[in-house]
Amino acid sequence: MNVEIINIGDELLIGQVINTNASWMAEQLNLSGFSVSQVTVIRDDRGDILASLSGAEMRAGIVLISGGIGPTKDDITKHTLCEFFGSRLVFNEAAYRDVEEIFARRGYAVTELNRQQAELPEHCTGIPNKAGTARGMWFEKDRPGGGKTVFVSMPGVPFEMKGMMTGYIIPKLKELFHTPFIYHKTLLTQGIGESFLAAQIEEWESALPPQIKLAYLPQPGIVRLRLSGTGKEEDIIRAQVDAEVARLEILIAEYLFGHDEETLEEIVGQLLKKKNATLATVESCTGGYIAHLITSIPGSSAYFKGSLVPYANEIKQNILHIPDDLLEKHGAVSREVVTEMALAAQTMFNVDYVVATSGIAGPDGGTPEKPVGTTWIAIATPQEVIAKQYAFGDSRDRNIRRTALQALNMLRKNLKI
Amino acid sequence: MNVEIINIGDELLIGQVINTNASWMAEQLNLSGFSVSQVTVIRDDRGDILASLSGAEMRAGIVLISGGIGPTKDDITKHTLCEFFGSRLVFNEAAYRDVEEIFARRGYAVTELNRQQAELPEHCTGIPNKAGTARGMWFEKDRPGGGKTVFVSMPGVPFEMKGMMTGYIIPKLKELFHTPFIYHKTLLTQGIGESFLAAQIEEWESALPPQIKLAYLPQPGIVRLRLSGTGKEEDIIRAQVDAEVARLEILIAEYLFGHDEETLEEIVGQLLKKKNATLATVESCTGGYIAHLITSIPGSSAYFKGSLVPYANEIKQNILHIPDDLLEKHGAVSREVVTEMALAAQTMFNVDYVVATSGIAGPDGGTPEKPVGTTWIAIATPQEVIAKQYAFGDSRDRNIRRTALQALNMLRKNLKI
Numbered sequence: 001m002n003v004e005i006i007n008i009g010d011e012l013l014i015g016q017v018i019n020t021n022a023s024w025m026a027e028q029l030n031l032s033g034f035s036v037s038q039v040t041v042i043r044d045d046r047g048d049i050l051a052s053l054s055g056a057e058m059r060a061g062i063v064l065i066s067g068g069i070g071p072t073k074d075d076i077t078k079h080t081l082c083e084f085f086g087s088r089l090v091f092n093e094a095a096y097r098d099v100e101e102i103f104a105r106r107g108y109a110v111t112e113l114n115r116q117q118a119e120l121p122e123h124c125t126g127i128p129n130k131a132g133t134a135r136g137m138w139f140e141k142d143r144p145g146g147g148k149t150v151f152v153s154m155p156g157v158p159f160e161m162k163g164m165m166t167g168y169i170i171p172k173l174k175e176l177f178h179t180p181f182i183y184h185k186t187l188l189t190q191g192i193g194e195s196f197l198a199a200q201i202e203e204w205e206s207a208l209p210p211q212i213k214l215a216y217l218p219q220p221g222i223v224r225l226r227l228s229g230t231g232k233e234e235d236i237i238r239a240q241v242d243a244e245v246a247r248l249e250i251l252i253a254e255y256l257f258g259h260d261e262e263t264l265e266e267i268v269g270q271l272l273k274k275k276n277a278t279l280a281t282v283e284s285c286t287g288g289y290i291a292h293l294i295t296s297i298p299g300s301s302a303y304f305k306g307s308l309v310p311y312a313n314e315i316k317q318n319i320l321h322i323p324d325d326l327l328e329k330h331g332a333v334s335r336e337v338v339t340e341m342a343l344a345a346q347t348m349f350n351v352d353y354v355v356a357t358s359g360i361a362g363p364d365g366g367t368p369e370k371p372v373g374t375t376w377i378a379i380a381t382p383q384e385v386i387a388k389q390y391a392f393g394d395s396r397d398r399n400i401r402r403t404a405l406q407a408l409n410m411l412r413k414n415l416k417i
Numbered sequence: 418m419n420v421e422i423i424n425i426g427d428e429l430l431i432g433q434v435i436n437t438n439a440s441w442m443a444e445q446l447n448l449s450g451f452s453v454s455q456v457t458v459i460r461d462d463r464g465d466i467l468a469s470l471s472g473a474e475m476r477a478g479i480v481l482i483s484g485g486i487g488p489t490k491d492d493i494t495k496h497t498l499c500e501f502f503g504s505r506l507v508f509n510e511a512a513y514r515d516v517e518e519i520f521a522r523r524g525y526a527v528t529e530l531n532r533q534q535a536e537l538p539e540h541c542t543g544i545p546n547k548a549g550t551a552r553g554m555w556f557e558k559d560r561p562g563g564g565k566t567v568f569v570s571m572p573g574v575p576f577e578m579k580g581m582m583t584g585y586i587i588p589k590l591k592e593l594f595h596t597p598f599i600y601h602k603t604l605l606t607q608g609i610g611e612s613f614l615a616a617q618i619e620e621w622e623s624a625l626p627p628q629i630k631l632a633y634l635p636q637p638g639i640v641r642l643r644l645s646g647t648g649k650e651e652d653i654i655r656a657q658v659d660a661e662v663a664r665l666e667i668l669i670a671e672y673l674f675g676h677d678e679e680t681l682e683e684i685v686g687q688l689l690k691k692k693n694a695t696l697a698t699v700e701s702c703t704g705g706y707i708a709h710l711i712t713s714i715p716g717s718s719a720y721f722k723g724s725l726v727p728y729a730n731e732i733k734q735n736i737l738h739i740p741d742d743l744l745e746k747h748g749a750v751s752r753e754v755v756t757e758m759a760l761a762a763q764t765m766f767n768v769d770y771v772v773a774t775s776g777i778a779g780p781d782g783g784t785p786e787k788p789v790g791t792t793w794i795a796i797a798t799p800q801e802v803i804a805k806q807y808a809f810g811d812s813r814d815r816n817i818r819r820t821a822l823q824a825l826n827m828l829r830k831n832l833k834i
Contacts, residue, residue: 013453015444016634019436022458027432036430038465041439041456048455055472217433281705281726287712288698288705291726295704298780298813300728306736307726309708315723315766349732363715396715 001177003029004060005039006052008068008077009156012041021066021161032170033179033230034062044068049080057141057149062173067156069134075116078137081153085139087121092135095126099133127152127168132160136168150176181234185245186217186226188262189255190409194218197225201251204244211237212244220398221405225252257409264408265293271415272303272353277382279411280349281307282320282341284332285359285375290404305349310341320344333358333370335378335387342380342387353415354380355407359392361399373399377407379414386414418594420446421477422456423469425485425494426573429458438483438578449587450596450647451479461485466497474558474566479590484573486551492533495554498570502556504538509552512543516550544569544585549577553585567593598651602662603634603643605679606672607826611635614642618668621661628654629661637815638822642669674826681825682710688832689720689770694799696828697766698724699737699758701749702776702792707821722766727758737761750775750787752795752804759797759804770832771797772824776809778816790816794824796831803831 005025011017019041026036037060042048049068056063068077082088096118103110117133120126127136132155139151150173154164173179189197194216198205205214211231217224225248229241249256258267272279281290291307294300310316313327322340330336342356359375366372373392378385390406392399422442428434436458443453454477459465466485473480485494499505513535520527534550537543544553549572556568567590571581590596606614611633615622622631628648634641642665646658666673675684689696698707708724711717727733730744739757747753759773776792783789790809795802807823809816 012440013443013456014447014632015440015442016632018440019456023429023432023435025432026430030431036432037460039430039436039456039458041458043454215431215433283705286709287717287721288700288708288724288726289712291705291728292703292709292817295706295726295728295778296814296817300704304704305729306732307705307724307728309705309712309724309726311708311712311718311724312722318767319723319765348736350735361712397713400709400713 001034001062001179002037002060003034003062003064004056005036006049006056006063006065007039007041007156008044008049008065009041010043012067013043021156021158024158024162025064025066025165028165028170029064031182031184031228032174033182034173034177044076046076046080046083049077050084053084053151057151061147061149061177063149063151064169065151065153066161069153069155077153078119078121081124081137081139081151082121085121085123085141085151087123089119090122092118092120092126095120095135098128098135102133124153127154127164129155129160129164130167131163132157134160136164138169138172180230180232181237183229183234183237183241184226185241186224186260187245187248187252187256188258188260189223189225189252190221190257190264190405192223192252192255194223197223197252197255201225201248204247204251208244209240212241221402257412264405264412265297268408268412268415269294269297269300269303271412275352275415277303277352277415278305278350279303279353279355280305280345280351281355281357282345283307283309283355283357284311284316284341285361286357286400286404286407287311289400290355290357290407293404293408305351308345308348316341320348331370333360333374333376335376335389338376338378339385339387342378342385346380352382353411354378355411356380357403357407359390359399359403361396361403362394363396375399375403375406377403377410379407379410381414381417386410418451418479418596419454419477420451420479420481421473422453423466423473423480423482424456424458424573425461425466425482426458427460429484430460438573438575441575441579442481442483442582445582445587446481448599448601448645449591450599451590451594461493463493463497463500466494467501470501470568478564478566478594480566480568481586482568482570483578486570486572494570495536495538498541498554498556498568499538502538502540502558502568504540506536507539509535509537509543512537512552515545515552519550541570544571544581546572546577546581547584548580549574551577553581555586555589597647597649598654600646600651600654600658601643602658603641603677604662604665604669604673605675605677606640606642606669607638607674607681607822609640609669609672611640614640614669614672618665621664621668625661626657629658638819674829681822681829682714685825685829685832686711686714686717686720688829692769692832694769694832695720695722695767696770696772697722697762697768698772698774699762700724700726700772700774701728701733701758702778703774703817703821703824704728704778706817707772707774707824710821710825722768725762725765733758737765748787750777750791750793752793752806755793755795756802756804759795759802763797769799770828771795772828773797774820774824776807776816776820778813778820779811780813792816792820792823794820794827796824796827798831798834803827 124137136154140148215226229237231237316322338358345354356378362372378387541554553571557565632643646654648654733739755775759771773795779789795804
């Protein structure tokens with residue numbers, strides 16, 4: 001069943017707001033077995049709205065509209081929807097009680113503008129909004145050739161739209177259009193590029209049964225592999241996907257760090273908790289970014305004791321007590337110094353594990369022997385220190401990000417032992 | 418002159434890629450005096466491309482198309498463009514030399530697929546691509562009622578598209594459509610919400626002359642105010658906008674931290690360099706995020722000596738030597754402790770300035786006296802320590818971000834003295 005998305009909002013057409021609603025909606029619809037054939041972004045304008053609705057009606061069976069409704073809008077969209085469906089606005093008692101309740105909770109009085117939000121087109125079913133005052137609207141319109149086209153209008157505020165999509169719209173669409181069962185499993189890899197990964201799993205990929213599809217989803221420093229199985233028999237599809245996942249996991253074991261929505265900082269935190277172990281970071285080229293990732297996880301204070309960023313060499317000498325001759329002989333970006341940093345931090349913070357980084361993030365500071373992107377990462381464990389060298393790229397931002405992900409994955413591997 | 422944008426790409430319709438091209442193009446076009454009336458995202462499909470082109474032609478004078486061309490695509494877009502314009506592909510010698518040159522630079526041989534990239538529709542002007550092998554294509558088509566519609570096709574790879582837009586397409590469109598002169602100036606504020614800011618400048622805003630428009634551009638923790646003046650006389654418009662900027666700067670002096678594309682971490686860095694002063698951070702609730710922001714600026718090693726993240730209280734005691742009784746009596750989130758942290762770090766890192774943070778980022782750790790969001794920030798200068806308390810919100814991510822921005826702005830103010 002083809003879906004079209006219409007996003008209404010002047011802010012989307014002046015470049016002020018990036019249209020993340022469309023990509024989120026498209027992703028969720030795809031995960032539920034619906035395919036999105038077109039996204040149209042238009043102004044909050046009667047003529048543009050009517051033209052888009054007519055166009056979408058000719059092409060798609062489901063039309064999802066976001067934006068143009070809400071307390072600060074002047075209701076062009078709602079009036080235009082009435083016009084398109086030959087309907088009229090009527091006061092909806094249940095919708096009004098919802099508005100009143102939200103306002104009471106926030107300690108405000110209901111204004112006339114908010115009262116208008118409880119007016120809905122006569123021919124629609126109101127969709128509850130748990131996060132705001134504007135109701136969603138569900139319309140069904142007969143198609144000339146028979147059957148019905150579904151139109152749904154919802155607010156443009158992302159968390160209001162998401163609540164309606166997940167809690168009401170997608171479940172109802174699935175029921176109405178009897179979509180097949182779809183089962184997804186995502187494998188997360190770090191430390192290998194998309195094309196190398198593809199080469200490594202080529203044989204397995206080409207032998208996949210037709211009901212299981214593979215998607216490569218690259219992000220900076222990470223490639224996600226999503227398997228999607230489609231069919232009628234839930235148990236069979238699940239078992240088939242799980243079996244392929246098990247095969248794939250063996251092929252990419254070296255790079256695989258997690259599944260689905262997990263993050264490296266989350267996984268590392270769970271492993272530390274399970275081991276009842278503590279962590280510190282000592283970061284030169286990453287400048288505190290690894291500590292930031294780790295402390296972005298709620299409850300990280302249970303295992304993370306702290307971090308030192310010895311950005312200047314004098315801090316490496318005076319606070320970490322890295323010997324001068326080591327720095328002079330090998331330079332700060334070296335196996336010797338990063339190993340010493342890890343050991344010194346282990347003592348200083350009195351922790352079981354340390355992540356240490358030292359590299360040339362760029363754009364300046366490179367030499368012929370150590371060009372920009374040269375990076376040393378060390379992990380101190382209760383038993384030993386492992387240090388590895390990497391040659392990343394030219395971009396400062398990406399070097400910091402890739403170093404952090406590589407370091408967290410090295411730590412993860414050592415925590416699994 | 419109305420512009421429509423057509424983005425071609427299956428990856429945009431499954432939610433794999435967020436359509437940042439559309440918002441970037443829309444912003445650049447707006448800044449140059451063109452208004453975007455519609456964005457249409459479609460699949461790389463002949464029928465869909467033809468339908469979108471016909472639709473856009475009826476509504477707009479300029480149609481900008483991105484995506485669907487490039488070495489990994491099977492040329493549906495280019496063949497469909499030929500069909501739409503009644504043209505045919507011809508081998509373009511200059512385009513081929515460009516491809517050869519790019520490949521020689523990268524040390525690769527030209528493949529047959531790349532040779533095909535040098536084939537362009539007979540009726541277009543090729544647009545050079547400094548960043549890749551696919552040329553852009555500029556078409557002009559007679560309108561039934563007279564005049565011409567401009568169609569431009571460019572690659573979907575963001576930096577290739579951006580290079581063509583900035584270097585060729587926008588300048589040529591401005592020349593062709595004689596857009597009026599537009600002059601923009603953006604003021605950056607921190608520490609005040611959009612509605613409070615609006616209330617504070619209401620009188621000034623309502624007295625703005627009609628040729629000068631104000632836009633509020635909120636981002637997490639920051640509100641940007643953009644003034645845009647439009648007219649024929651460049652010097653007059655510039656002077657008028659600059660005069661309004663000067664008036665506005667006085668009204669929002671307390672919150673204003675910079676202009677246009679500047680960032681707080683950049684400005685703070687420039688001020689430190691100018692003062693020949695050094696900086697360290699000591700971060701509890703921000704967990705290294707401020708150090709990360711500061712070190713994201715190239716050359717920050719000139720003024721940034723390092724950071725300590727004393728996440729556990731024992732680190733505050735054993736490494737920073739915060740007295741036990743201070744921690745017991747006032748708790749880690751207090752004026753006394755954050756002040757002591759700043760002073761201790763100033764000595765430890767031997768720096769002129771220190772930024773110190775201590776707060777309850779959440780979601781756990783709040784108490785009735787110190788709920789989640791309670792945050793202390795201190796700035797140590799060569800003369801004194803200034804500490805302030807803030808009550809941020811419930812979201813851990815946003816508390817970390819807001820604390821960091823507030824702390825950097827406090828530092829900036831103290832560096833200006």
